[in-house]
Amino acid sequence: MPEGDTVHLTAARLRAALAGQSLVRGELRHPQLVEHDLAGRTVLDVASVGKHLFTRFDDGRSLHSHLRLDGAWHLYRPGMPWQRPAHQARAVLETAERTAVGFNLHDMELLPTAEEDRLVGHLGPDLLDPDWSxxxxxxxxxxxxxxxxxxxxxxxxxxxxxxxxxxxxxxxxxxxxxxxxxxxxxxxxxxxxxxxxxxxxxxxxxxxxxxxxxxxxxxxxxxxxxxxxxxxxxxxxxxxxxxxxxxxxxxxxxxxCPTCQPGPSPRGGVRGSGRGRPG
Incomplete structure (x- = not known):
């Protein structure tokens, strides 16, 4: 699962590409959102909260997405071929100059911006909050x-x-x-x-x-x-x-490192070699 800095960087790149721009194409391909067409909406902001992303629009709504293990947002110039198959696309937000495609997005929801806290209010303080105090x-x-x-x-x-x-x-x-x-x-x-x-x-x-x-x-x-x-x-x-x-x-x-990190050991088996990626 992506770290918070990866999600933060994704939000920054989407914000730079979309904020202040009107969508000429706004498709949501998630089964519960397919009836919504965001074409004509203006993107106000893209923000990250922990590992959650919110794309905010001028009609007072936000598109929430979570990358989990395999999700990603890609940016393209209109007409450029996508690097992932189209059947993995869950959102396509296109302006006159850029196309943002969300692949394998999870937990997608279109909700009032004022209600974002409903999805992230349970989280602890965001370590990358720009207003950290x-x-x-x-x-x-x-x-x-x-x-x-x-x-x-x-x-x-x-x-x-x-x-x-x-x-x-x-x-x-x-x-x-x-x-x-x-x-x-x-x-x-x-x-x-x-x-x-x-x-x-x-x-x-x-x-x-x-x-x-x-x-x-x-x-x-x-x-x-x-x-x-x-x-x-x-x-x-x-x-x-x-x-x-x-x-x-x-x-x-x-x-x-058992030398540099003394203390309790795991209850299960221990491997001294090999590589692995976290699930």
């Missing part, structure tokens, strides 16, 4: 510390605590904090620092497609432990281990 940080800290009996790695992924962290940043935050992903939140020495670190990493990558937590953009050098199972830790040389964390649909692969 001390109040946002305090609320994230309150929600974070309230999960004291839960594992750090799982709480970092909990969008109701703070919105925007995915498995990549969860993994890297745990490493940079020097804590096992299975550390209980009550045992995290500085919870505020964990929140601040997650926000810092997301902000660092919010305006570019490359995601790096090491400060390097070269291939194979962008992360400390994420997706590096069996390879040597960049700090100490210990082989990075992998294991699943969480249950059912919430299970994700965790990568960690």
């Amino acid at each position: 001390d109040e946002h940080a305090a609320e994230a800290l309150r929600r974070f510390t309230a999960r004291g009996e839960s594992e750090l790695g799982l709480v970092l992924l909990e969008q109701r605590v703070m919105a925007g962290v995915g498995n990549l940043y969860k993994t890297e935050v745990c490493f940079l904090l020097g804590l096992s992903p299975w550390t209980l939140v009550r045992d995290v020495p500085d919870p505020a620092a964990a929140i601040d670190l997650a926000r810092t990493l997301l902000l660092r990558n919010a305006d570019r497609p490359q995601q790096s937590t090491t400060g390097e953009l070269a291939r194979g050098r962008t992360t400390w432990v994420y997706d590096r199972g069996g390879q040597r830790c960049r700090r100490c040389g210990t082989r990075i281990r992998t294991a699943h964390q969480g249950d059912g649909v919430h299970a994700r692969i965790a990568w960690w």
Whole structure:
């Protein structure tokens, strides 16, 4: 599932292409929305809230979409061939100069802009909120510390605590904090620092497609432990281990260095080599 910075960048690119423009084509191909034609509407804004996208129109409505695992918005010049098959298109928003195509979009809904909170009001503070304040940080800290009996790695992924962290940043935050992903939140020495670190990493990558937590953009050098199972830790040389964390649909692969990240170990099996992508 895309991280919050990926969704933030998607919103920025759609905003630059569509905001202030009238649609000459506005097709919604989701089964529950096919009767709606947005042609003639003017796009006012495109905003991200955590991992949710809202395209706002001049008639007081918003198109909500969620990328989940396989969704994406592509931008084309009118007439250009699409890079994905047409049957995957769920929305086509075209102006005189640009065409935005939403492929494999999920949880689509056309709703009054004033009611967007109905879909995202349950989320914790958005780490990429442009209006982030001390109040946002305090609320994230309150929600974070309230999960004291839960594992750090799982709480970092909990969008109701703070919105925007995915498995990549969860993994890297745990490493940079020097804590096992299975550390209980009550045992995290500085919870505020964990929140601040997650926000810092997301902000660092919010305006570019490359995601790096090491400060390097070269291939194979962008992360400390994420997706590096069996390879040597960049700090100490210990082989990075992998294991699943969480249950059912919430299970994700965790990568960690047992030397740099002392603490609780996973209850299930541990792999010392191999690579894998989180579900």
